[in-house]
Amino acid sequence: MAAHPGGLSGPAPAVVLDRLTRRFGTRTVLDGVDLRIPDGQFVALVGRSGSGKSTLLRAIAGIDHEVEGDGGILAPQRVSVVFQDSRLLPWRRVLDNVLLGLARRGPQRAAAEQRGRAALAEVGLAGREDAWPSELSGGEAQRAALARSLAREPELILADEPFGALDALTRIKMHTLLRELWHRHGPTVLLVTHDVDEAVLLADRALVLEEGRFCLDLPIDLPRPRSVKDPRFAEYRERLLAALGVREDEADAPDTPQTPDTPVEVESEAESQSEPETTAAAAQLAEVAA
Numbered sequence: 534m535a536a537h538p539g540g541l542s543g544p545a546p547a548v549v550l551d552r553l554t555r556r557f558g559t560r561t562v563l564d565g566v567d568l569r570i571p572d573g574q575f576v577a578l579v580g581r582s583g584s585g586k587s588t589l590l591r592a593i594a595g596i597d598h599e600v601e602g603d604g605g606i607l608a609p610q611r612v613s614v615v616f617q618d619s620r621l622l623p624w625r626r627v628l629d630n631v632l633l634g635l636a637r638r639g640p641q642r643a644a645a646e647q648r649g650r651a652a653l654a655e656v657g658l659a660g661r662e663d664a665w666p667s668e669l670s671g672g673e674a675q676r677a678a679l680a681r682s683l684a685r686e687p688e689l690i691l692a693d694e695p696f697g698a699l700d701a702l703t704r705i706k707m708h709t710l711l712r713e714l715w716h717r718h719g720p721t722v723l724l725v726t727h728d729v730d731e732a733v734l735l736a737d738r739a740l741v742l743e744e745g746r747f748c749l750d751l752p753i754d755l756p757r758p759r760s761v762k763d764p765r766f767a768e769y770r771e772r773l774l775a776a777l778g779v780r781e782d783e784a785d786a787p788d789t790p791q792t793p794d795t796p797v798e799v800e801s802e803a804e805s806q807s808e809p810e811t812t813a814a815a816a817q818l819a820e821v822a823a
């Protein structure tokens with residue numbers, strides 16, 4: 534993977550959008566969005582509920598074929614999407630979930646299995662290869678989903694609120710894990726989050742989406758690992774909150790992340806250039822038919 538560039542100069546961008554527009558009926562959700570994401574950059578996408586974050590992510594993933602744009606969408610071939618809700622197939626053991634979509638037969642099977650086992654070890658799930666998804670905690674299921682992503686050796690990870698449903702402590706651990714994985718493997722990451730602290734803790738750059746466009750494109754120039762106690766952390770946080778139109782006294786304290794109430798997560802991939810949800814659904818149908 535490429536080195537992490539600090540800004541927009543340097544290597545060719547991993548993601549390019551030119552005046553991307555998405556309408557649903559008469560409603561314009563994305564209104565001529567321009568975006569360049571340099572290879573290896575970690576970008577947080579922040580915005581109010583309904584501002585179009587998931588719509589943008591789906592467009593970049595190639596899932597949405599009804600977008601309009603001047604220059605189309607340039608994104609790498611090996612894209613892994615981590616969704617908010619868990620898509621681990623309950624009738625497949627953990628390793629088989631990780632291997633979903635990878636070679637399952639022939640000589641490539643062994644290499645894929647090796648990658649899958651290594652990915653599980655990287656996320657701290659060595660020894661859980663034969664567990665059923667129902668035997669995993671929410672955080673472990675999340676880790677398995679990350680392993681499934683890693684096993685595809687993605688160039689671009691698109692993550693849609695992947696930690697939104699985890700408890701505060703698990704979430705902090707997942708932040709550390711994602712930061713370490715990103716540092717080790719260097720994929721480009723686009724992380725959708727409601728949580729400005731998550732954005733400032735993890736990202737090189739935060740984009741705020743508002744009324745179909747980016748109202749703020751904020752480089753986050755803090756050394757890693759980052760601390761919410763760093764006074765500069767608070768400055769970035771305030772700028773993001775201001776862009777979101779949230780007063781400081783309306784926001785959570787930075788060291789008390791919210792504990793959401795729904796289960797999380799998953800992932801899939803566009804390595805096969807098919808829709809991730811379709812891939813999972815097709816696999817499900819195949820399993821049921823077998």
Ligand SMILES: Nc1ncnc2c1ncn2[C@@H]1O[C@H](COP(=O)(O)OP(=O)(O)OP(=O)(O)O)[C@@H](O)[C@H]1O
Binds near residue numbers: 562583584587
């Ligand atoms: N298939 C669809 N048909 C009609 N409207 C849609 C469709 N998908 C999304 N929208 C609308 O587009 C807007 C943006 O939705 P999107 O899911 O991208 O927002 P979001 O910023 O990800 O929200 P949240 O943070 O709540 O997940 C919303 O108003 C939503 O109702």
